[in-house]
Amino acid sequence: MLKVDKRYMSYFDWELVVSIVLLCGVGLVILYSAGYDTELQFSPTFRRQFFAMLSGFAVFLLFALFPQNFWKRSSYTFFTIGCLSLVAVLIFGSYAGGAKRWLALGSIRIQPSEFTKLTLILGLARFCSKQQEKREFEPYTFKALLGPFFVIIIPSLLILKQPDLGTALGHILIGGSMLFVAGINRKTLFKLSVFSAAFCFPAWLWVLKDYQKKRILTFLNPEQDPLGAGYHAIQSKIAVGSGMMTGKGFMKGTQTQLSFLPEQTTDFVFSVLAEEWGFLGSIVVLILYFYLILRLLSIASQSVDSYNSFVTVGVAALIFWQVVVNIGMVIGVLPVVGLTLPLLSYGRSSLITVLAALGIVSGLWSRRFLFSR
Amino acid sequence: MKLVKDESLFAFRIFQVVLFISVVFVLIIFRLWFLQGFKGSFYRDKSKNNRTRAVRIVAERGYIYDRNGKELVKNRPAFNLSILKEDVEDLDRTLSLLSEITNVSKSELEERIKNSKTIGHFQPKIVLPDIDRNTLAKLKVNFYRLPGVVIEVVPARVYPRHQLLSQSLGYVREINKDQLTLSEDYKSGDLIGQSGVEKILEEELRGENGSLKIEVDARGVKKRELGSLKSKKGQDIYLTVDSSLQEVAEKAFEERKGALVAMDPNNGQILALVSSPTFDPMIFSKPLSNEDWRGLSLSEERPLRNRAISNHYPPGSTFKLIAAVAGLASKSVTPETRFNCPGYYTLGDHRFHCHKRSGHGVVNMQQAVEQSCNVYFFNLGLNLLGISELHRYGKMFGFGQQLGIEILGEDSGIMPNPAWKKKIYKQEWYPGDTVPVSIGQGFIAVTPLQLASAISALVNGGILYKPKLILSKKDGVFEEKEILHKIEVAPWILETVKQYAKSVVSGEHGTGKRAAIEGIAVGGKTGTAQVVGGKKDENNKKIQDHALFVSFAPVDKPKIVLAIIVENAGGGGLNAAPISKIVMESFFGIKKDTEIVEGNR
Numbered sequence: 001m002l003k004v005d006k007r008y009m010s011y012f013d014w015e016l017v018v019s020i021v022l023l024c025g026v027g028l029v030i031l032y033s034a035g036y037d038t039e040l041q042f043s044p045t046f047r048r049q050f051f052a053m054l055s056g057f058a059v060f061l062l063f064a065l066f067p068q069n070f071w072k073r074s075s076y077t078f079f080t081i082g083c084l085s086l087v088a089v090l091i092f093g094s095y096a097g098g099a100k101r102w103l104a105l106g107s108i109r110i111q112p113s114e115f116t117k118l119t120l121i122l123g124l125a126r127f128c129s130k131q132q133e134k135r136e137f138e139p140y141t142f143k144a145l146l147g148p149f150f151v152i153i154i155p156s157l158l159i160l161k162q163p164d165l166g167t168a169l170g171h172i173l174i175g176g177s178m179l180f181v182a183g184i185n186r187k188t189l190f191k192l193s194v195f196s197a198a199f200c201f202p203a204w205l206w207v208l209k210d211y212q213k214k215r216i217l218t219f220l221n222p223e224q225d226p227l228g229a230g231y232h233a234i235q236s237k238i239a240v241g242s243g244m245m246t247g248k249g250f251m252k253g254t255q256t257q258l259s260f261l262p263e264q265t266t267d268f269v270f271s272v273l274a275e276e277w278g279f280l281g282s283i284v285v286l287i288l289y290f291y292l293i294l295r296l297l298s299i300a301s302q303s304v305d306s307y308n309s310f311v312t313v314g315v316a317a318l319i320f321w322q323v324v325v326n327i328g329m330v331i332g333v334l335p336v337v338g339l340t341l342p343l344l345s346y347g348r349s350s351l352i353t354v355l356a357a358l359g360i361v362s363g364l365w366s367r368r369f370l371f372s373r
Numbered sequence: 374m375k376l377v378k379d380e381s382l383f384a385f386r387i388f389q390v391v392l393f394i395s396v397v398f399v400l401i402i403f404r405l406w407f408l409q410g411f412k413g414s415f416y417r418d419k420s421k422n423n424r425t426r427a428v429r430i431v432a433e434r435g436y437i438y439d440r441n442g443k444e445l446v447k448n449r450p451a452f453n454l455s456i457l458k459e460d461v462e463d464l465d466r467t468l469s470l471l472s473e474i475t476n477v478s479k480s481e482l483e484e485r486i487k488n489s490k491t492i493g494h495f496q497p498k499i500v501l502p503d504i505d506r507n508t509l510a511k512l513k514v515n516f517y518r519l520p521g522v523v524i525e526v527v528p529a530r531v532y533p534r535h536q537l538l539s540q541s542l543g544y545v546r547e548i549n550k551d552q553l554t555l556s557e558d559y560k561s562g563d564l565i566g567q568s569g570v571e572k573i574l575e576e577e578l579r580g581e582n583g584s585l586k587i588e589v590d591a592r593g594v595k596k597r598e599l600g601s602l603k604s605k606k607g608q609d610i611y612l613t614v615d616s617s618l619q620e621v622a623e624k625a626f627e628e629r630k631g632a633l634v635a636m637d638p639n640n641g642q643i644l645a646l647v648s649s650p651t652f653d654p655m656i657f658s659k660p661l662s663n664e665d666w667r668g669l670s671l672s673e674e675r676p677l678r679n680r681a682i683s684n685h686y687p688p689g690s691t692f693k694l695i696a697a698v699a700g701l702a703s704k705s706v707t708p709e710t711r712f713n714c715p716g717y718y719t720l721g722d723h724r725f726h727c728h729k730r731s732g733h734g735v736v737n738m739q740q741a742v743e744q745s746c747n748v749y750f751f752n753l754g755l756n757l758l759g760i761s762e763l764h765r766y767g768k769m770f771g772f773g774q775q776l777g778i779e780i781l782g783e784d785s786g787i788m789p790n791p792a793w794k795k796k797i798y799k800q801e802w803y804p805g806d807t808v809p810v811s812i813g814q815g816f817i818a819v820t821p822l823q824l825a826s827a828i829s830a831l832v833n834g835g836i837l838y839k840p841k842l843i844l845s846k847k848d849g850v851f852e853e854k855e856i857l858h859k860i861e862v863a864p865w866i867l868e869t870v871k872q873y874a875k876s877v878v879s880g881e882h883g884t885g886k887r888a889a890i891e892g893i894a895v896g897g898k899t900g901t902a903q904v905v906g907g908k909k910d911e912n913n914k915k916i917q918d919h920a921l922f923v924s925f926a927p928v929d930k931p932k933i934v935l936a937i938i939v940e941n942a943g944g945g946g947l948n949a950a951p952i953s954k955i956v957m958e959s960f961f962g963i964k965k966d967t968e969i970v971e972g973n974r
Contacts, residue, residue: 044554045557047554231600237408241409241412241416242413242420242421244409244416244417245413254421274405279413282409283405286402293394294391294394297390297394320394324397327401331401331405331408
């Protein structure tokens with residue numbers, strides 16, 4: 001099954017790999033600074049991330065080797081495993097910060113809601129490509145959307161139950177983006193917007209937890225509660241702003257080194273970058289992300305198989321939405337929800353998921369010579 | 374293959390997406406420019422004047438108590454004089470003033486600042502750790518003149534009983550580089566358990582560190598508290614040890630090297646665990662000179678070593694109790710079986726001697742145990758049982774394996790058999806190897822802990838308990854007792870051997886008479902372990918044998934078991950049995966008869 005054809009190498013998308021490696025490198029530089037201790041040059045966080053990165057790249061290469069029909073055939077299996085692991089979290093999961101998000105496998109703790117982003121992409125791509133083939137690629141009508149709706153909503157609800165609003169929303173955004181690219185007819189799009197607007201009110205009343213509501217309210221007016229819920233938003237803005245154009249310099253960020261933000265290695269990692277490397281550093285990273293996403297979309301539009309296309313769009317959506325929501329939170333334009341910055345944030349589950357997803361895309365794309373158009 | 378209904382439509386959707394993404398990225402860049410460019414200097418000022426400081430509050434370590442709630446380890450507040458350089462206005466002036474107050478020369482202060490460890494920029498550097506109260510008072514008066522000088526209050530570890538139980542309690546020291554990688558919760562300068570209970574219960578004892586956000590003024594003096602995450606004190610731990618018994622037992626060794634284990638035979642709980650000589654864990658509270666460290670770790674005395682669990686010794690004649698059980702249980706002999714002891718035993722052309730050169734004459738098992746006749750057990754061990762049976766019963770009683778006491782460093786001892794010899798020495802097992810093993814010499818070696826556990830199993834009706842040193846934590850109890858296994862031997866056999874052991878202490882010819890105490894029947898067995906190869910000390914004198922003694926009391930329903938070894942002291946009856954007496958008397962609350970104690974010297 002794992003034959004390596006010479007052509008794979010020449011068809012391999014090296015530009016994609018370079019941008020991934022650069023982003024990972026930036027991530028390590030930031031973590032090095034954020035975890036620095038005079039006695040211990042490399043903090044435990046840094047070490048763990050470094051080794052997770054190595055295993056992430058191993059997964060990347062491994063997944064790139066599997067042929068398209070393997071992914072196509074096992075998409076539903078992966079999707080099911082993903083959903084079951086979310087059920088397992090609700091039953092056996094361990095509490096951290098008021099939510100059940102973690103599953104302990106021996107000494108390793110994993111966060112299944114990170115992996116299910118990928119299994120959702122695979123499952124939905126398989127479902128839509130089959131469905132759309134049958135429907136001869138007519139744009140989705142409201143009725144036809146019912147199937148995909150269930151595929152998306154099952155993992156999302158399970159995650160909402162943990163509760164993890166940010167990640168659940170992430171799943172919905174990824175699925176929605178894939179459906180949009182698959183094509184939704186105009187009337188249906190309109191209906192959908194009306195429906196989701198109408199959904200917001202009961203959601204506020206019954207679905208959202210108090211602390212989630214508080215976060216949203218605080219976002220609208222952070223100065224109201226500067227030491228409580230608004231603390232993050234304010235300190236993060238100070239960190240970013242004080243970086244000015246060229247930054248305070250490597251390991252010289254006062255906000256960072258004084259640990260104003262407890263989550264500076266995870267959700268607020270961008271604030272460390274912006275403080276120490278300034279506007280210029282931030283722009284460089286944004287351009288890298290922008291390039292990565294465009295490259296994925298370009299691959300998606302050139303793919304000859306709708307399954308490949310949908311998977312690639314899904315991965316692009318995963319990266320795009322996480323970047324936007326995470327950075328939006330750090331720069332104070334979106335509420336504080338816990339979504340990681342892909343490839344930069346500390347977190348093994350998140351890092352390995354993103355690298356695995358990119359590995360699948362690279363593998364599918366490098367086999368394009370097998371399909372004649 | 375067809376991908377879409379209309380390819381241009383698909384391309385248009387991708388175009389829409391790219392457009393959307395571009396707009397979003399441009400918006401993000403605008404926002405960044407707004408924060409970092411347009412309002413950059415505003416936020417830069419804000420960050421400079423961000424006089425909020427995140428201070429780490431180190432959690433207080435849990436206390437350790439004995440079984441009766443007496444303090445064995447506690448904390449006291451220590452005051453560190455630190456400097457936060459970023460807040461200092463004039464370093465030279467500050468140092469001059471500090472030098473005046475503390476009587477430490479300015480150059481030394483400078484040196485200390487240079488070498489001081491910190492956990493990152495903008496964190497105070499410790500200049501003088503643990504300053505005294507007088508200096509503290511003087512500092513407080515002058516505080517307003519010393520911007521950037523910080524007094525940090527940190528908990529320091531105190532061992533109020535000093536050397537008592539030190540090897541088992543362990544000690545704490547400043548964390549080293551390797552240990553720093555263990556967890557994100559540790560920072561340089563933190564204390565961490567290095568051995569004993571302090572190490573094995575590090576997680577429980579450590580507690581959870583807190584943090585405090587404070588706003589400071591331009592001098593770095595606290596203006597107000599902005600919020601805090603309280604630190605959580607570590608759990609208090611209760612040990613099974615009775616500290617007064619421990620103290621008596623340690624004193625009984627009178628500087629001699631050796632070990633003692635006192636165990637409750639009904640649950641495996643350790644009542645006293647002596648390893649002599651000991652050390653005072655307080656010496657680790659300040660930086661240790663290389664000389665001190667060498668003295669502790671490398672000297673012949675090895676005070677850091679927990680002899681009671683980490684050293685193994687030949688059990689000597691104390692093993693005869695186990696051999697007796699093996700003989701009866703395997704039906705090799707009955708209590709009435711007799712052997713003649715002419716004072717030696719001949720195997721081939723080699724003579725194995727009895728300790729009584731003139732011989733014990735014809736003896737049954739009771740007499741053989743009471744008088745510790747070697748020849749009886751040579752006959753039993755070599756001719757009737759054989760090494761595999763001795764091995765089997767030895768294992769049953771817990772020899773040759775770790776028993777699982779909570780603290781680290783337990784030795785497994787040696788319960789030899791032919792396979793073992795083959796593996797270690799690549800040699801066959803000879804009958805001449807079995808002969809010494811049947812009297813607890815030769816290849817067999819046990820830890821004092823194993824000896825105490827084996828005797829406990831003998832006298833409690835055949836239950837081998839896991840030795841327990843840790844009784845409970847404050848919230849939540851550890852298992853009170855844990856059975857390793859039950860020894861499948863008929864109760865009458867254990868009872869019979871127990872009575873034989875009683876005659877060792879109270880019998881007419883008993884070798885353990887010195888262990889007898891008033892009013893309570895004591896059982897025991899002496900042992901004298903030859904030091905291998907007749908080693909000589911530096912004065913070319915033959916190094917003395919190890920003195921051993923095991924005992925239990927009261928015989929009918931034992932509440933305490935002792936295993937005692939005194940290194941290079943000579944015969945067990947003369948040198949180890951008196952320690953048993955002292956400890957038993959204390960345990961049963963019998964007044965000490967000073968005359969007899971004197972007589973033991």
